Amino acid sequence: MxxxxxxxxxxxxxxxxxxxxxxxxxxxxxxxxxxxxxxxxxxxxxxxxxxxxxxxxxxxxxxxxxxxxxxxxxxxxxxxxxxxxxxxxxxxxxxxxxxxxxxxxxxxxxxxxxxxxxxxxxxxxxxxxxxxxxxxxxxxxxxxxxxxxxxxxxxxxxxxxxxxxxxxxxxxxxxxxxxxxxxxxxxxxxxxxxxxxxxxxxxxxxxVSAVRDYRLERLQGMEAYLMPNDDKASAKLEQDFESLTIGAQPRPMGLEVNGRVVEIPRSAEGVAIMEFLDMCGKPLGPGDYLAVARRFHTVILKGIPKLGPHNRDVAKRFVTLVDALYEAKTNLICSAAVAPHELYTEGDGAFEFERTVSRLMEMQSYDYIALPHEDEGARTGA
The missing domain is CATH 3.40.50.300 (P-loop containing nucleotide triphosphate hydrolases)
Structure with missing residues (x-):
């Protein structure tokens, strides 16, 4: 060996x-x-x-x-x-x-x-x-x-x-x-x-110090919001995951939150990658999403669909997820069916979604990406 x-x-x-x-x-x-x-x-x-x-x-x-x-x-x-x-x-x-x-x-x-x-x-x-x-x-x-x-x-x-x-x-x-x-x-x-x-x-x-912030350099070179949801976008997100994790072995993880376990299919080096429905297709709440946001400095989310009244529960969870990521200064790299401003355009909930659109746009900016991540230690300084 x-x-x-x-x-x-x-x-x-x-x-x-x-x-x-x-x-x-x-x-x-x-x-x-x-x-x-x-x-x-x-x-x-x-x-x-x-x-x-x-x-x-x-x-x-x-x-x-x-x-x-x-x-x-x-x-x-x-x-x-x-x-x-x-x-x-x-x-x-x-x-x-x-x-x-x-x-x-x-x-x-x-x-x-x-x-x-x-x-x-x-x-x-x-x-x-x-x-x-x-x-x-x-x-x-x-x-x-x-x-x-x-x-x-x-x-x-x-x-x-x-x-x-x-x-x-x-x-x-x-x-x-x-x-x-x-x-x-x-x-x-x-x-x-x-x-x-x-x-x-x-x-x-x-x-293990570094003169250069390799994480920030790698993130700056990536497109944070990919369209549409196709094989090309999925392959690019996999490539981004490998780049951000520096080839570390990805592993599943279970985050215990108030007696429940939030399953993360793959993660390494503070980066999690999952399908949209892994996060928003299950009955998760604000505490669950905040635990995810604090655990990982970057979340890669595949396959955000077109949202609307027909999948309002899923859309509400996505809003809560984005809020949690934003609060913790977690980076979001994702693929979606349409541009942020076209995700939820009409019907009940469209007005409330405007804040999420604004945050999705801001989270792609250099100023946001450069912010220090508020990890779990932020609760105690641990």
């Missing part, structure tokens, strides 16, 4: 990605970590996993993990994916951090229910038990888009990660923020501070 470094070098040499000093430095660190992980895994194989925990001898010290942080569009997810796909470790898992925390809360809830039913001792702490379950699945964890926005996550992360590190697990993660800025201004943040210290002790922290 080729090394992560050699794969990255080949991508640069072939012109598929731009040469970037910060990405190259991060890739070097990841490749070194990969070598250390292989040696660590080999040593554990010889001595047995009990040695990892210090049972019957000296506890083996795992390599430090890596915390990659920087602004959107820096290629953090792409280089972590290269590392994950090409590091020759079998016991590994790559997961979006939001999805991971959803699983954590579900498992802890199930554990508490089992305690209430008398199936598990009320004195037993669910966190170490959960850490062991995850450890059995994989000891190398790669988290994409690490962020902390609510107190429930903040209060559990310290104990969970401490248990991970005690088990000899290694963590690699990407984030838009330096560890010191996680959960900034959040409730009871003083209780979260030991977790920040733990991250900086157990992981190397590196900024």
């Amino acid at each position: 080729p090394s992560p470094q050699s794969v990255y070098n080949d991508l640069v040499s072939s012109g598929k990605i731009n040469a970037d000093p910060a990405q190259a430095r991060a890739m070097t660190l990841l490749s070194t970590l990969g070598d250390d992980l292989v040696a660590y895994d080999s040593q554990m194989g010889k001595q047995g996993w009990a040695a990892r925990l210090g049972i019957g001898g000296k506890k083996q010290k795992p390599p430090k993990g890596l915390y990659l942080w920087g602004g959107v569009g820096r290629g953090k997810s792409m280089i972590m994916d290269l590392f994950f796909d090409h590091v020759p470790i079998e016991s590994k898992q790559r997961v979006h951090f939001h999805a991971f925390m959803q699983e954590v809360h579900r498992r802890i809830h199930a554990f508490r229910e089992a305690q209430k039913a008398g199936k598990v001792s009320e004195k037993k702490d669910p966190v170490p038990a959960l850490a062991r379950v995850i450890h059995e699945r994989a000891w190398l964890l790669c988290f994409d888009e690490f962020h902390v926005t609510d107190i429930a996550d903040a209060m559990i992360l310290g104990r969970l990660f401490e248990a991970f590190f005690d088990l000899g697990m290694v963590i690699v993660t990407t984030s838009n923020r330096h560890p010191k800025d996680l959960y900034k201004d959040g409730l009871q943040r003083e209780r979260f501070l030991p977790f920040i210290d733990l991250i900086q002790e157990k992981m190397n922290v590196m900024e």
